[in-house]
Each structure stands twice: as structure tokens, then as C-alpha cells.
Amino acid sequence: MKIFQLLLLTVVVFNFISFPQVDTKIAVIIGNNYKLIDAENHLGIIYLSLNDLLENLDIPFELSEHKNSISVSFSDQSFVLTIQNPFVNILDSKSKTKKIYQLLNSPYLKKNNVYISSLSAIELINFIWNKQLIQLAPNRIKVEEKEFEQQIDTIPQLKISKLEVEFENDAVKLKLLFSDEIKNYYSFYRSRNLHLILWNVIVPKDSVIDFIGKDLLDKIEIKSIGQFTELTIHLKEEETISESFKSENRKELIIRISERDFGDWYTKESEHFKIIYRDSHSHLVNHLLASAENSLKHLMEIFNYKPEQKIIINTYDVSDYGFGGTTTIPENYIRIEIEPLEAGYEVIPYSERFQWLLSHELVHIVVNDMAGNLESSLRSIFGKVLPERNQPLSVLYSLLTNHNRYTPRWYQEAIAVFIETWFSGGYGRLLGSFDEMYFRSLVNEKLPFPSDVELENYTSHISIFLENILYLYGTRFVGHLADKYGVEKLINWFSLEEDEFYPSLEAKFEKVYNTDFDDEWNNFIKDETEFQKQNISTLQTAPLTQTKRLSEESFGWITKPYFDSKDRSLIFGFHKPGNLAQITKFDLKTNSYEQIVSLPSPSIIQIASLAYDETYNQMFYTRNNNQLFRDLLMYDFNSKNEKLIFEDIRVGSLTISPEKHELWGVQHQSGKAVLVRSKYPYTEAQSLSAFMVGDELQDLSINRKGDLLAVTLHFSNGQQSIGIADIKEIDKGNPIVFKTVSSNGTPENPSWSLDGNYLYWNAYVNGVANIYRYDVATEEITPLTNTIQGLFRPIEISNDSLLAFEFTTKGFIPVVFKIQKTERLPAIQYFGQRILDKSPELLKWNLEPTRIIKDTINVSEEKSYNSVSSVSLKTFIPTISGFQSRIVLGLYLQFNDPLLFNDLIIDAGISPFKETTNDIKYHLRLKYSYHQKFIVAAEYNATDFYDLFNKRKRGMLGGRFALGYNYFLIYDNPLKIKHSTELSLYKDIKYINDNQTEVSIPDYLILKSEIDIKDLRRTIGSTDWESGDWIRLSILGYTSDPKKPKYSGQLMAEWDKFFLLFFDHNVLQFKIATGYLFEKEEIPETKFYFGGFGNRAIENEPVKQYTKMFRFPGVPIYSIVADKFVKVMISNSLPALRIPGASFLGIDLKNINFSIFSQGLYSDSPLVEKAIDAGAQLNFVFQHWENLETTLSAGIAKAWWNGGNDHEWFISFKLLKD
Template structure:
């Protein structure tokens, strides 16, 4: 049976449902096999029985593969099917689908596992997702999925532990990168973070970003398993039937008999002793003299390239507190010069790059972290860039400076292909299509263009450097290659200019060192012996090699001698100590052989039906507000797994007598189709936040709306979106939080919003720091057709972000202007200005003063106008990140502070010229590690040509937008 390429298909096995595109169907048997086998092992380990079929939804939306799992509102794994991003052995893996699924299933098993009390709550309310529109969902979410509310490092700890042993030792517990990170911390005498600082500080400021959760989580789990045994570690994560909402810290003390904070201190002491022992081993042989040629730390780096003069090295980098960029590094004067900004860097490789030194052309990719990669070329002499191939999905670039042939690896539908383009690079042609599991990476063509070296990662977990003859490759026949080296995850290949040597780095001894191979004799020499690790070698002269040395803050450029090291001792791995003590862990290794399709007991393939797949995700009793009334009712959320259909509703009744004349029956409903089309119905609609606020949003009357959202461009960082809505209002009395009286109760509003955003931020920021936003809104108002009245308004906003003075200090300039065709019979069509906008308890963005119709210092909605011009200048200071202010699992994450001034020109009864100055502070809190609330306070004073006024506010925003 064949279906349209863009339609979803589905198949089911005993415990899983896989939803996929037809182009992914060849993966389904292997996915079912991997999932069922992994679940069988994990069910035995954790004494777990699935509460429902686990959904695996395959996507091919990005160029690098990954997995993500959630247990609410249902057990769901998103699986990006492309080869994973290579680099540094940060993720040692074997067969990638089995590896990803086994890791993600640990999250499902641990978080879905419920006590008797949770199971009872789930049978009534389902597994509830916290939602801003109805914050009581927070309470029900804690009742129905309490395991979900632990720190990210805790979540990843157990998943990394079992990913390793379920895949024959391929996992981060036995990974070289983690060893290098902790060894470097010790060498640099850096302090280890507390477990709270991992989230509040380190994950925001480190170039490792969220990888830091995996590193510390897995290391702490390894320490515990070595000290107390794997079974006790599992007990910490296993949920017993008689448990009653026991948090992970209390459970830790019950299991291990010690306070977790005290044990974290013991973990740090152990790690320092362990690294000290390793470093003593390394110091038994002479260390290589690595000469640092820069005081700068560059974070993550791309492959370096020597220019034609031999004086400059080009490479890209992405470090903390700075946007990624391409730079020229002068070897003689040791000076760095920015060549171009590098948007959308990926985590490890930053960007795929190549450099033709004879033409002076630097090739690089964008959309490296999301979407499909674009291929650009930069003329480094003219400083001119050009888009060569959009959405080409090509990486692992290399180019011959002699033949000017550009080669790369294209990712598509889970497999890879070798592609090339001839100067002047007008088209890409496919040379070889590889099988799924054959992951060709990090190409390096010889200077003459005769040979191609590459890294090959196979499903066995083996990674090797191979050599191919380009003449044979161009024939398009099956690839034949010669294996040059296969130990220590070798990578980052480069050639000597005389084509006699190949260089790379590998963890053969447990430490990444530089290796050299003589092409003629095939002799391999190890050139370095270091404490930390060296990467990305580049032969600069016959006697010297450029490389990057790892530090816990990123990579630093160094020079080393091009001569063999005398001796290279090996380190011990913490994971190996665990395996030596508990060899039975390897009994959990999953089979890598593909089972016959008929043995998997899979139901026949069929077309996915969103309607047939609808399920009740939330159905809970709630209390809400409607102006001064309290409303008792139900909140519900019904959707299918891929959100083809998404319906949420709240229905309630006002049984009390706060307002005897007020409406009693309330309905609020919103339906989305494929997140593109929307239907909404509000009839005396409730607003939970009316329970707490003086300014009420619950509006008497009925509103029926139809909406559509379309992205004209979705190409990070540039997004161009248009939202269109037509709304019919009936029996309306007031708008604008019930502060503006309408002139006619029945009317229609049609509006379209054109929104462009091109914004970027650096590691360590809390908001956008660079780029622009542009919005144009057109609204048409019409009254009852029996007595028609028309009016329209249009306004435009433009904003610009930039940093100045110091890191993360952001200057935001905004200008706006609007015009309204006056119609006294449609008062609701005018512009209304004033106020901060923040209510006492809120669910909208805390920086309300940025909105075009807000003007702090003037009472809200007080200024009515038909046309206006508005300017705003704002300074956002760097976020203040703290770690000590906490009560149990509730803590202050960071503080934002901003000052601003606005100017407004309009014609109103209260004046024509207005200016204000204000300040706002936002305290961002984390609750149960996964929920975020913000406490804000602001003050502003305004002046006009007729009067002066001021105002202040304190507001609590629930949950994160």
C-alpha cells in the first residue's frame, strides 16, 4: 500500500505504536525490535509494566539525529532518524536507533512508574500537563506524575547508566569525553559545582550547555553504583506501590542512609582522588610541550585551515558569552580577527566547514542545530558571502585546493550519501549512497585531490579512519576503502601539504592525543602525551603542528612539535571499575542482530487517523474566576499524539451570589488543526486569574473566532509568520480588561499580523541580544450589518537588539507608529495607551512595558488616540545567577533587571506629548525543578505637556511561556 509522502502511517506491536512517514517505513522492523527488547530488559530491572502503549514518532526534520521522551500526557518518544552529530566521543554509541531508544525508554520507565496513589489519580484525571491557561493543572500534574519533577541531571543519570550497559558498553558511563572533563577540572584546580549550581549557573554559562546535566548526572550515578552497587542505584529511581509522593532527596536518604548533600561532597572527594591517581599514571612519562599561542578560550571549534601565506589559520568557534563566528588567527602576531558571524551553530561541530586556500573561499553551513543545513561560501579577501545551496542537508565538507572539488555528506531519510560539486559550485551531485548504519563523517581530501580520507562509524560501535581512491569513488560503484586506524574513536583528519602524512586525534590511551600516519609505510606514530587532550591537528610546517587543547571551559589553540612521543601511559575509566566489580551488568546487553519481520508480531501498516487516535489527556475539576464571580467547572484537553487535532475547553457554572445579575453559565473552547487552523468559542469565558486580580479579563458576551497561522519563512534565526483571525462578538459591553466601553454590542473584527523576527543570543544570556523584530498589524472593525459601520487601524513596530558596555548588557531600541480611521460609532476601534499591563497574578510575558500600547506611569488604557508615534530605549542588565537561595526543591534561578524610557506623540484630551522613565526587576524561581514562576516589580514616572504621574506594581507570573 502506498500513501502520500506527507501523510502519517502507523503500526503497532505488543507494547509500542510507531507513527512515521512512508519514507521511514524501512526502519520500522528495527525500531520495533530495539524497543521491545529494551523494554523487556528495563521492565525486569525496574519491575515495571507499561500503563499504555508507548508511542514512537519518527521525524526527519533536522540533519542530526536525537531522541526526546516524555511521560505526560502519554508515553511518547520523538525520534529524529538522521545520523547523530559526531565529535569528541561525547556520545559513544553502537547501533544508533537501539542506543537512542534504550536511553529514552529509561526516561519513560522511570517517570511512568507509579505508586498506588498515583495510579488511582491517573485513572480519574489522566496524566496531566501543567498549562498556563489553567494553573490548577500543576497540582494535578504533581498528583499523577510525581517522578517527572526532579532535576535534569537526576533524570539523565539513570538513563546514561543503563544506555551504556544495554549497548555493550557503548555509552557515556564508559566515555572518554567525561573522563577528560573531570580530569581537566582537577588539573585546573577548578571547584566542582553543588548539585543546585549545575542548573542555576553551570548549564547557563558553560559552553557545554545542557550536556552538563548528562556529565554530572552520569558521574554521580557511577559513583553511587561503585560504592553501593547497581541495585541500590536502581532502587533510588524505582517507584514502589506503597510510596506516597516521596521526593528524590528523601528517597535518597532512605535508600543510601545518608543525606544527599553530604554524599555529593563525598562524590567530589572521590572524583578528585580518582583523577589524581590517573594524573599520576600520566606523569610517569614525559609530557609533550604544548605551547599555548593564545590566552583566549574559544569554546567549541571547527576544523582549522592554513591560508596560502602560511601565516593565518581560519576556523569557526562558539564560546560562552559571544555569538559564534568565523575568525582569522595570525600565527606570527597571535591576533584574532573576526571574519564573519556564524548563525545557528550546532553543539559539537559548530558548523561544517572547508577552505580552498588557493581561491580564498571559506565554505560553511548554517541551520546546524535545527532544520535543514544551508551551504554558504565566503570570499575571505573580499569579505563577500553567497548562499550556494539552500536546504541541501550537506555537512562534513572538504575541498581540494588543486582541483577545487567540494565534497560533503548529505543526510536524508536516515541514511547518508557522498556528494560533490565542481567549481563554480552550481549544483550538487550524488556519488555514493550509503546503507543505514554506515555513517561516513569528517571527510578530508588530499591536497592533490587524489585520495579521500574519512571517519567511518559503524553499527558495531567501531569507528575507524579509512582511505579511498577518488578516481574509483567518482565511478559511483560500491565504495572500497582501506582501514588506516580503528582505535580510540579516531577523528578530525588532516593532510600534510606534501601528501605524505595524515594526522588525527584519538583516545587510544584514554586521553586524546595526536597521531600521524606515513602514507607510504602505513606506520602510525603517536606524537603527543598530554594531561587534558588535544584535537583537530593541522600541519603548519614540517616541524610544527597546530592543534586545540581541551579545557573545562573550551578549546585553546596550541603548537606542538611534529615528532613522536617517547611513551604514552593509559588512564583508568570509572566505568571500567564498575564493570570489573559488577560484570553481570553486561548481561543486559541487547542483541544487535535484526530479527525477522514476522517474529516481531507487528500489526499491518495502516494510515494514521488523528480522529481515531484522540485521547483524553486532561479532565479535571477546577475553580476559575469571572470578573467578581467564582466559577466551578471542568477543564479538559483532548488531542492525538501528533497534534493533528488539539482541543482544550473549560466549562463552568457560577453557583455563588457575588453578582446576582451576572451570567451563570461559562464556556471557553479552542480547537487547533495541525497547529495551523484555529476555532475558538468564548461565552462568558472564565479566566482563572480573575480570582486574584483587580483588573478582570472575563468578558460578558460571546466571541466566535476563526484563525490561521502561516510561516512564510522558517529558517533560523529568521522567521516570518502571518497570523490571520476573524472574530464575531455578540452582546459585548466592555473590552480591554473591562475598562473600555464599546459603542455597539455586536461587531466583527478581522485582523492580520505580519511578524518578522531575526534574533540571536549567546551562551549565558536570559533574553535575545542581537537582531531585529518587525511587526505590522491591520485590523478591520465592522458593526451589525443591519446598521453597518466600518473602521480600520494599522500600526507597525520595529525593534533592534544589540549589546554594549559589557557582556549580556543589552540595548533594545523600538519605534512604532499607527493610524486609525476615526469612527465615533466604533469606539472599540481606537488605540488605547497606558499602564504597565502586569496584573497581580499573570500568565503573559513579564516585560509588558515593551508592548506598543503600554505606557507605564499613565493609568492603563487612559489615553485614547487615532494616530501615534512611539519610541522606546531599554537597557537590560546581565542576568544575576544565584545558587544559595533555596528551600527544598524551590529556588531562585536568576534575576533580571532593566531600565527604560519611552516617548509618545499623539492627540488626546490629556495632552499630545508624553515621556516616561521606568525600571523593572524579575526574580525567576524554579519549583520542583521543572516549573518556573516569575515575581516582578516595577516603577515608572510619566510626564506630559499637561501633567505628571507615576505608578508601580508587583506581579507573580505562573509558569513559563
């Protein structure tokens, strides 16, 4: 025994001598409080101070007199831990028995503190204590109540004691009062009617209640069927949504039914906020206001900021994943999509999502809204000006009135993520495992870091992360600054003092940090590289798992995979640069793959939701994943046909029972996650359980027997767990109970073994995503891998092999490896933890939970949103414009309400200089839109800023009055069908076609109606549309003076088809267009005019004007006049050339794109019946002031026709974004 102890001591001493330890801290989370305890990282093993841990947990302990042991006491048990001895004696005071517990590593003494590995401490304390410690990450431990296995008791039958129906403006509320708490119920729609199943509820007799004369509700049928009672709620509307929740006494069930987000808007106000919401969001309103006030209060202290007006919060529920968006122009406005966030890979670590979202968005408000004295003065005159393409001088006013907005996106997001992390008590990307994985992989792959310019204009366009990569680098850079220089200087960099005069980002940086910005960015790269090399070295101290890559090709982002054992293939979806998102079948025998279906509108992280029924050879998947409501489809591999099962069902996280063929999923509705299932043959979806707002459900997986459901649970306190529920108990009508399998390391992606005896998942327990296995029989959890970059979405493909997807900076790659326990999992260091170690005051930034402070916030009574009274003047600026050869001095005003129900633009001016004639001309352009559908416009001698610079003038002599209406017949991304109709009266008109064509009649009326059909898609890294169809159909009617009327009409149609051809981003566009004119007399203003590129020297139109119907480069503009025509065009746009870091004097070159084209025209023109041309166009796209874009274009073309030929070239500069 002495020899063993000597050897053990020798090994420990050798380790300490051979490898230096890294001093660090571990955050212990107890409720809403954070405590930092001392820790050391020895070769990837985190040792924590047991004294500090026990003291913060209020567990009694005593260090022995000779400092060679520590005694720890619990209520019924105690243990003694001896220095340099891995064996612990546990004494039970009741039974007087003793147990021996072996630690993973031996403890040691340092400065009167006993240090023990964090895993050993957690296991030992959890073994005895009545609470449990959960290791969220190597640097974070959370204290939770211990979960005991829940017994499912027999539920007594309940009676309905009262049924009340309350009618609201656009909703109806049913209140069911029971004799006791209702434990289990679910609902589903069949046709338009809502069915509510109440388990273990009886009624004395069946009944029918009619509601005559009510808008939404027709009748309610109540019927007792065996163990349950069914309520059939007959509804009059085709599309409704419903939500159910219990009252505080738990005996009342409330069902609220309303039209699907078509209802009225309402408002409430707090001290600093005004929230605008629909009635179906009302249950969230007070919580949102309290969360916003909670965050803003602390931001005002940090930045010495006070808002001048109330900040608008506008809630929406038109997407299946939640998000936030912010602008400070023309007013401070936050949009919140209330649904659960898109989860996965811990890309976004968060706790209570609304507090987290609002904290992030409010940082943008505060940082961008701060102003110096001059800027504040200009705001009081002009407002915060939004750039307007038709008035380019608005850009100058915008720069002067909201200067901070024109900074790089990475800079904007960096401070928002920094503060979001600490406001949420460490739940944020600064302490996130995904960010660590990305930078560790970047260094491990020996890839270069981008410069800040390259990041914005190159990396963010070609990376699978798109603009999300700006969050990664921005966060990491400010983390570097906080670590090196402290938090106070970081806040100073982002703050703006009243006496500061429009400081640039770099100038302010040099003032605060006394160093050059570019030099510090390079220092950041060096420090980050060294930090990650240390982590990689730590991970390599233990044997790495031997994996075999099945492809050297990265698949970008991926869906949940499914293994088809019949032909040994893998079914999954992916989205990567240069490829349209798709679901593919990957052959494990040949490592080749083929597309099954294309996936329009993929989401950024999960792409889509997928399930596969191997028995029936059917695949289920979702579309509309990144916007609007998800549809659920089924693809039959036998017939090669797909079928829409449920439209707008909003369900994802799909899985299917191999035994019963039931389809399960998670529905997002009214901000909640709802567990649903649909039984074969999938005609209706049953809502089984609605989770509380803030608690979320994802990653469903059913074992092959069909009796166990595994899920990932995310709670509002930030904890994430793998849980298992017994489906048999659910079928009996018992409440759904999830048994927690693991909460360590943000576990996710549960997947069952082929025999159903094991459950696999990935988790960041040691800071790296590794694969774990749970034995259902023994409840033992075994780590299976030790990797450097990270493995995700495990799936068993044989008894001894697993397949998973390895993370790379370019996306995920499938790998296989043997199923065996890994020897050791070294823990990495988190960069964010270094900041916390040096600046522990950041823990004080942790916000109190909203539920605690909600009642202290004063909230006004609910009011209906009045769009008219909410209208205010947003912009008031003097302008200079052109009108033919005149200079026009004028004013530009914009009035609107926050929801743009009423939007009025007035552009008025006078041309006083008499350059061409002696008369003074007055000018007016007025446009009013209602709900962005109804439009009223009036123009008189309407100006055009670009007339100041161009020979071809668009300012039109005369007047125009128009009424318009446009709306979407279908808005189902990517398919959008829009109908527009406009009736225009023209008065005293002299010329049309840029004042090139004289009209025959000065007064006339035109009615035009158009159908615009777009079904267009693009890939990651594109600069324009790359695939799909664009169809326009229009009809036009013309009439003149009623006394001597003339009539004519036009029919026009055009179709554009886009293809990806030969290689990534090489786009072939095919166009065919035709038009026919009906007229009895010659009316020049209704004929078709062709010719020219169309680009003026200084322009505001799209740069590729040659693709328009009436453009024909090579011949003079408007020179071919026809009554009927057919036109064909073929154009090839080469992949855009992006030059990393191309920048000069603050002007960045975003890309260079080049197109070649040829067109053919057949018409009844007396001069040119048949014509053909060929040409090319080159575009240089620049970015100024970070958010503004301009394009320099040049083109050349030659045309041939019967009897002649001609050529044309142009150079044009386009202001603002194309």
C-alpha cells in the same frame, strides 16, 4: 648478555616496588559477547592476563612446566614468550623459519598467569593471527575480521534487463534489474529533475518513457554516454527527496522518489508500541519496533514495570542531526529524528544508534511512568495532566498524576545514561573518554565541583555544555553510587513501589542508602577528585608534550580549522558564552582574530561545517546547523561577498580538493549518510555512495594533490576508524574502497600534511586525546603527544610544527608544538571500568543485536494514520476560576491525537455563589485547532483564573466566535515569518481593555491579519533575546450591526532591534511603533489606548510588559486615547545575576535580572500629545519542583507630558514559565 638481562630484571623489579599496581579488568568484545579478563595498571601501562585473553580468543596455548615461558599456536605459526624477556621467537611451520619480535615491555608471571602489556599483546597477535584486535580504549579490546587490502578489479559492462515503475500515494518507485550486481552509481539533482549515473552499464539504444496523467513523474530519458548510462527522471514537483538501495540479490537497484516530507503519515504496531511515520521512513519501521521491544523487555524486568498503554514512537526527518525526545505527559511518547547523530570528541559513544537512542528514551518513560497506588488511581480519573498556564491548578494535578517527572534533569539523565551504556555493551557515556576528559580537566584546572542545586540553576546556564553538563554530572554521580553501594541499590533508588506515597528524591535516597544526600554528593566530589588526581599522576610519569598556547582565551566549541599559508592565518568557527557563533580568521603572527561571518543557528558540538580553497581564496560553510536542513554558502575573501550555493542540501563534513576545486561532503537523508561532491562551479551535487543505515561518515579531508580522501568511519557495531580512499579510482567509476588506517581509540579529525606524505588525527588510545601521525609510504603510525587534558583537530602549519586545540572545561584553546615522537603514553583508568569490575553481571544487560531478534517481533500491517480515530481524552480536571468578582467552578478537558492534528480544549463552568448579582452565570471557552493551523474558538462569559486575585479583571461579559488561520511563510532558523488571520464575531460585549473601557456597540465583527517577522539570536548564558530584529505588521477591519453599520480600520507596525553592547549579555533594545486609525465616527473599541506597566498582582503574561506597543509606564493604564501615534523605546537589560546554590525550602533562585528603559510617545490624543517616561524593572526568577518556574517582579516609572507628570510602581508574581 647476562648483564643486560640482570639490568632489565632490576628495572622491572624497581618499577613494581616503587609504584603500586591497580587491579582492573579489560573487556574483550567478540561479536555481541563481552568477556572480562584480568589486568593491572602499572604506572599507566596496562598489563593483561595473556592466559585469559588467549582462552577467550580460542587460541591454543601451554604454560611450561617451570612456569617460565608460554607457547602459543596458530594455524601456520607459533611463538614462545619467556618471562622477563622482551624478545619473542616466532616460528613459521611451513617455511621452517624463525623471526624475532621485540615487545614493548617484558612479560611477568603472577599466580600462574603470564602478564603482558596490552599494546604488546595486540601487536603480537595481530602480527600472526588471521583476525585483528582493535583497542577501542585502554579498557576495551574488540575482535574483528582482519582487513586485507582490497583490489579493484575491472568491472564488466552490465545491461539493464528490466525497468519497472510503481506509483504510490505520494511517491514513485523505480526498479532497475541488471544482468549482474551494479557496483557503482550516483545521483544528483539538476533543477527539479533527478539524474542517475550508472557506471559500466550499457543500453542498446536511447529512449524516452512518458507518464501522462501521473502526479509526480513526467518522463524518463535513458541515454548511453561512453562508460556510463544516464537516466534523467523528469519530475513535476519542485521539492522532492530520493533514496536508492539494492535488493537482496544485489542485481536490482530501487530508486524511491517522494515529496520532501510532506507526505501522509502511517502506523504500525507491536505488542507495546505504536509507531507513526512518513512513507519515506518505512524502511526503518520494523527495525525501530524491534529495537524498542528489545529494550523495553529488559527494562520491564529491571524495574518490575508494565506499561498500561502502548507507547507512541513518532519518527521525523526535519533536522540534519538525529536525536531523541521523550515525554510521559499526557501520554508516553518518544520522538526520534532518524538522521545520524552529531559526532565529535566521543561526546556520545554509541553503537547501533537506534537501539542506543531508544534504550535511553525508554528509561525516561519507565522511570517517569511508574506510579504508586494513589497516583495510579488519580491517573485513572484525571489522566496524566499537562500544566496549563491559563489553569494553574493543573500544576497540582500534574504533580499528583506524574510525580516522577518533577525531578532534576541530572537525575533524569543519570539513570538513562547508566542503562544506555550497559544495554549497548559498554558504548555509552559511563565508559566514555569525553566524560573522563571533562572531570580530569576540572581537577587539573583546580576548579570547584558544583552542588546539585548549583548544577541545575547556575552551571548548566553558563557552561559551553549548557544542559548537556547535567548528563555529565548525573552519570558520574550514579556511577559513584554503583561503584560504592552496588547496582541493586541504584535501581531501587529510581524504582517506585506501589505502596510508596510520593517520595521525594532525597527522602528515597536516605531510605535506600541510609545516608544524607548532600553528604553523599560531597563524598562523590572527594572520590572523583582523588580518582582524577591518580590519573593525572599516571600521565605525568612520562614526559608531557610542551605546547605553546596562542591565546589565553577559550573559544568554546570550534569547527574544523583550515590553515592559510599565504598570510599564516587560521580559519575556523567558534561558539562560546557571551558571543554569537561566528567564523573567524586567527592571525598566527599576532595571535589576534577578526570575524568573517556570523553563524546563525550553530549546532552544539560541530558548530558548522567549513572548507577553504586557498587557491581561489574562497570559504564554504553551512548554516541551519542545529535545526531544519543545512544550506551551503560560499564566502569570497576577495570581494567580501557571500553567496548561497545550495539551499536545504543537508550536507556537512565539508572538504575541498586543492587541485580540482571539487567540494566534497556528507549528506544526511532518510536516516543515511551519503558521500557527495560538487564540481566547480558548484551548480549540482552528485551522490556518490549511500552508506547503510547505522554506518556513518564524517570528517572528510583531501590531500593537496587531490588524489586521496581521508575520512572518519563510524560503524553500527560501535567501531570507529580512519580510512583513506583513492579518488582516481572513484573518477574511473570503480566502487569506493576505504583502506583502514587505524581503529584504535575512536580516531577522528584526519588532516593531511602540507606535502601530503602524512596524515594526522586525534584518538583516545591511552584514554586521553592525543595526536597521531600516519606515514603514507611506510604505513607507520607514530604517537606525537602526551597530554593531560586532550588535543584535537590537528593541522600542520610548517614542516616541524603542528597546531591543535587543547580541551579545557571552558572550551578549546589553540596550541602549537613540535612534531616529534612521544616517549611513552601512560594509560588512564576509566571510572566506569571500576563499576564493571565490581558488578560483572552488567555485561548480561547487553542487548542482542536488533537484526537477530527482528523476525521474532510481531508487527501489524501498515495502516494510514487516522487522526480522528486517534483522538482521546488526555485531561479531565475540576477547576476553580474567576469571572470579574465571581468564583467559577468548572471542568477543564483536553482531547487530542498524538500528532496534535486535532486538539480540542473545553473549559466550562458555573458561578453559583451570586456574590454580586442574583443570576447564575454559565461560562464556556472552547478552542479547536486542526494541524495547529486552522483554529475555531467560541467563548461565552469566558473566565480568567487570575480574576480571583486582581483588581483589573479580564473575564469578559458576552460572547465571541472566531475563525483563525496561521502558518509560516518562512521557517528557516533563526528567521521565521508567520502569517496569522482571524475573523472574530463579538456578541453582547459591554467592556474591553480589562473591563476598563465601555463599548458603544455590543455586537461587532473584527478581521485582523498580521505578519510576524523574527530574526533573533542569543548567546550561551543568556536569559532573553540578545541580537536581531523582530517586526510585526498588522491590519484590522471593524464593522458593526448590518442594519446600522459602522466601519473603521487600523494599520499598525512595530520594530524591535536587539544589540549586544559593551559587555557579555548586556542587551540594548530599540523599539519604534506606529499606528493609524481610519474611522468616520467615534468608535471607542477601535481606538489606541496607552498607559501603565500592565503587570497585575498575580499574572500569566510575560513579565516585561513595558516593552509592548500599548504600554506606557508612569501614566494610568489605558488613559491615553489616540487615533494615530508614533512610539519610541530604548531599554537596556543588564546581565542576569546568577547566585550559585541559592535555594531555600526547595525553591531555587535561578537568576535576578534588571532593566532600565525610557519611552517617548507622540499622538493625537487631546489630553497627552507628547509624553516621555523613564523607569526600571527588577525580576527574581525562581524554580519549583525542578521543572516549574515563577517570577517575582517589581517596577517603577515616572512620566512627563505637556502639562503634567505622574509616577507608577508595581509588584507582581507570575505563575509558570515566562
